[in-house]
Amino acid sequence: MAPLSTVTTRTARDRADLGRVARRGVLNLAGAGYAGLAGFGITWLVARGLQPAQAGVFFAATAVFTIAVTVAKLGTQTGLVYWPAQLRAQGRLDLLRPCLRIALSPVLLTSAVLAAGLWFTGRLNALAFFLPLAALTDALLAATRGCRRPRPTVLLDKLLRPTLQLGALAVALWLAEGSPGAFTLAWAWAYVPVVLLAWRSARRAVSRPEVAPPDATLTPATLRKAFWKFTAPRALASVAQQAVQRVDIILLAALVGFTQAAYYAVAGRFVIVGQLANQALSYSVQPRLADLLATGDKAATKALYQSATGWLILLSWPIYLLAAVFAPVYLRLFGPGYAPAAGVVVVLAVAMLVASGCGMVDAVLSMAGRTSWNLINVLAALVANVAVDLVLIPRWGASGAACGLAAAVLTNNLLPLAQLKLGLGMHPFGRGTLLAAALSGTCFGILPLVTTTFTGRNMAGLLLAAGLGGAVYGLACWRLRVPLALSELTTLRRKA
Numbered sequence: 001m002a003p004l005s006t007v008t009t010r011t012a013r014d015r016a017d018l019g020r021v022a023r024r025g026v027l028n029l030a031g032a033g034y035a036g037l038a039g040f041g042i043t044w045l046v047a048r049g050l051q052p053a054q055a056g057v058f059f060a061a062t063a064v065f066t067i068a069v070t071v072a073k074l075g076t077q078t079g080l081v082y083w084p085a086q087l088r089a090q091g092r093l094d095l096l097r098p099c100l101r102i103a104l105s106p107v108l109l110t111s112a113v114l115a116a117g118l119w120f121t122g123r124l125n126a127l128a129f130f131l132p133l134a135a136l137t138d139a140l141l142a143a144t145r146g147c148r149r150p151r152p153t154v155l156l157d158k159l160l161r162p163t164l165q166l167g168a169l170a171v172a173l174w175l176a177e178g179s180p181g182a183f184t185l186a187w188a189w190a191y192v193p194v195v196l197l198a199w200r201s202a203r204r205a206v207s208r209p210e211v212a213p214p215d216a217t218l219t220p221a222t223l224r225k226a227f228w229k230f231t232a233p234r235a236l237a238s239v240a241q242q243a244v245q246r247v248d249i250i251l252l253a254a255l256v257g258f259t260q261a262a263y264y265a266v267a268g269r270f271v272i273v274g275q276l277a278n279q280a281l282s283y284s285v286q287p288r289l290a291d292l293l294a295t296g297d298k299a300a301t302k303a304l305y306q307s308a309t310g311w312l313i314l315l316s317w318p319i320y321l322l323a324a325v326f327a328p329v330y331l332r333l334f335g336p337g338y339a340p341a342a343g344v345v346v347v348l349a350v351a352m353l354v355a356s357g358c359g360m361v362d363a364v365l366s367m368a369g370r371t372s373w374n375l376i377n378v379l380a381a382l383v384a385n386v387a388v389d390l391v392l393i394p395r396w397g398a399s400g401a402a403c404g405l406a407a408a409v410l411t412n413n414l415l416p417l418a419q420l421k422l423g424l425g426m427h428p429f430g431r432g433t434l435l436a437a438a439l440s441g442t443c444f445g446i447l448p449l450v451t452t453t454f455t456g457r458n459m460a461g462l463l464l465a466a467g468l469g470g471a472v473y474g475l476a477c478w479r480l481r482v483p484l485a486l487s488e489l490t491t492l493r494r495k496a
Contacts, residue, residue: 031158032280036273038162042169043269046183047262047334049173056249056258057180059265062187063246065127065134068118070242072111072135075235076103077142078366083227084146084206085290090218096206098220100143102227104136111135126185133191140198144205148287152201156194164190233375234366240378241362244385244408248401251389256397264398266334267341268405270323271348277315278356281308282363289367298425301364306430307485309359313433314477314484316356317440318469324349325448326462344402351406354413357437359428361416373419381412432484439476443469 046055080103087095111132119128137157144152168186172179218226252261285308292301323330327345331338365374385408392400420426448465455461481487 031154032276035158035162036276038166039272039276040269041166042162042187043266044334045166045169045173047266047338049169050180050183052262052337053258054180056253056261056265058183058187059249060253060258060261061124061127061180061184063249064124065118065131065188067239067242067246068114068131069111069134069138071239072107072114072131073138073235073238074103074106074110075231075233075238076107076139077238078234079103079227079231080139080142081146081286082230082290082367082369083223084143085287086294088147089291089294092218095218095220095223096147099223099227100202100206102220102224103139103143103231107135107139108132126181127188130188130191133195134188137191137195137198140195140202143202144198146287147205149201149205150284152198152205156197156201160197161190161194164193230369233372237375237378240375240382241412244378244381244405244412247382247385248389248393248405251386251393252398252401255393260393260397260401263338263341264344264401266338267327267331267344267398267402268348270319270330270345271352274316274319274352274356277319278312278360281312281315282360285360286363286367289364293368302426303430305359305364305426306428306433309357309428310430310432310436310484312356312359313436313440317353317437318444318473320349320352320356321440321444322448322462322466325445325452325465326457328457329459329462341398343399347399347402347406351409355409357428357433358413358417359433361413361420361428364420364424364426365416368424370419370423373416373423377412377415377419380415381408384408384411435480435483439473439480443473443476447472 046058050058080100083099084096087093087099115128115131118131119125141153141157144150165187168189169183172182172186175182249261249265252264285304288304289301292298292304324346327342327349328339330345331341362374362377365377385404387404388407389401389404392403394400396403417427444465447469448461451465451468452461455464477484477486
């Protein structure tokens with residue numbers, strides 16, 4: 001048995017690490033919250049400025065663009081978090097710059113080839129110029145996160161870019177109402193200033209003395225091989241993962257028309273808002289997971305995974321539950337033409353409740369080096385998605401696409417959940433996780449259903465349910481802050 005002083009020191013260290021993760025998580029969460037509202041505003045501007053069929057053209061074009069960007073990144077958004085963390089743990093700061101060069105050269109080449117392909121498609125040639133800029137932006141910001149600098153991602157990707165897109169789309173709505181092409185260009189141009197600032201931030205993050213230790217066994221050449229051995233499976237997995245999120249819109253546009261694609265894109269906007277909470281926490285948790293797994297500290301890794309899952313439930317379940325209960329109210333915000341998509345909202349909300357309850361299964365597998373497992377899971381999810389889509393979209397339109405995405409989401413979370421338990425002995429279901437689920441379900445599921453019996457499903461009912469549920473929620477979170485690991489957030493006044 002370890003001495004009591006050793007156990008006490010380790011517990012204090014783990015709580016300090018959790019506090020640092022919490023502080024970074026709140027920073028990312030603030031940016032993600034703004035980005036979610038901005039994304040909602042972007043969808044609202046497009047839905048209000050274009051007819052559903054024209055809005056469907058915009059959503060389909062940006063879906064193709066986003067998938068192409070993911071292909072161009074070649075999985076470096078994970079490799080540039082994982083490898084800087086490994087190099088820092090090994091004291092090899094001299095290899096940070098070579099690591100960045102190893103990642104970016106293939107991204108530049110691939111994005112240029114894909115941009116040329118978009119140019120010759122005709123309908124998407126206006127987006128071709130921006131594809132390399134978007135791919136570089138994401139890769140550069142991943143490198144800053146791998147170097148424990150989350151602020152550039154928050155400031156540039158979560159604050160600046162959405163703000164520029166909102167402003168440009170507002171101008172497009174004023175000057176070029178009814179033109180999907182103008183709206184698409186207004187959405188894409190923000191990558192020009194953002195990529196320049198991301199480049200500057202990444203150079204600063206990897207600016208370290210380039211002096212290798214005398215007994216160095218890891219060289220730039222061996223790092224290149226190790227980097228792409230880790231990243232290559234993740235490249236295909238990230239493409240498949242992005243395809244799961246976007247292929248439905250493309251298939252809807254191809255099989256039943258742009259109007260159904262617009263229904264689906266607008267109805268699913270709340271999913272992206274909820275996922276931003278996952279993304280914000282993941283940006284903070286991933287580097288720490290990599291550190292812990294690199295040193296073999298499975299106990300601390302499991303504790304961090306369970307705490308982060310509880311945080312994720314607390315942040316995302318209220319959105320999903322309120323969206324499911326008040327789906328007609330949510331859709332009326334975008335105009336009366338989107339009312340037929342209420343069933344889409346309910347199906348997607350239920351699927352996302354399950355997904356967020358599983359926690360960051362994808363991040364834990366990736367940071368544990370199990371990228372091949374991750375690849376298998378995502379490919380299985382994509383197969384399930386497309387198979388269900390091809391059967392149900394011709395019959396049910398947007399609702400069929402929602403069923404396809406639900407099948408993919410369940411596959412991509414339940415499979416890795418089983419792998420984590422059987423292969424690594426980890427699961428997300430600690431005391432804090434169960435408390436978070438019970439609390440969220442009561443305040444934003446049961447309570448709103450009760451209020452609708454008196455008010456109906458209208459804006460007044462939504463405001464009453466959100467206000468009453470939020471008050472109970474806030475009080476309960478405060479009373480349960482210790483088992484929910486929220487007490488670590490009191491360290492926010494220190495520097496993140």
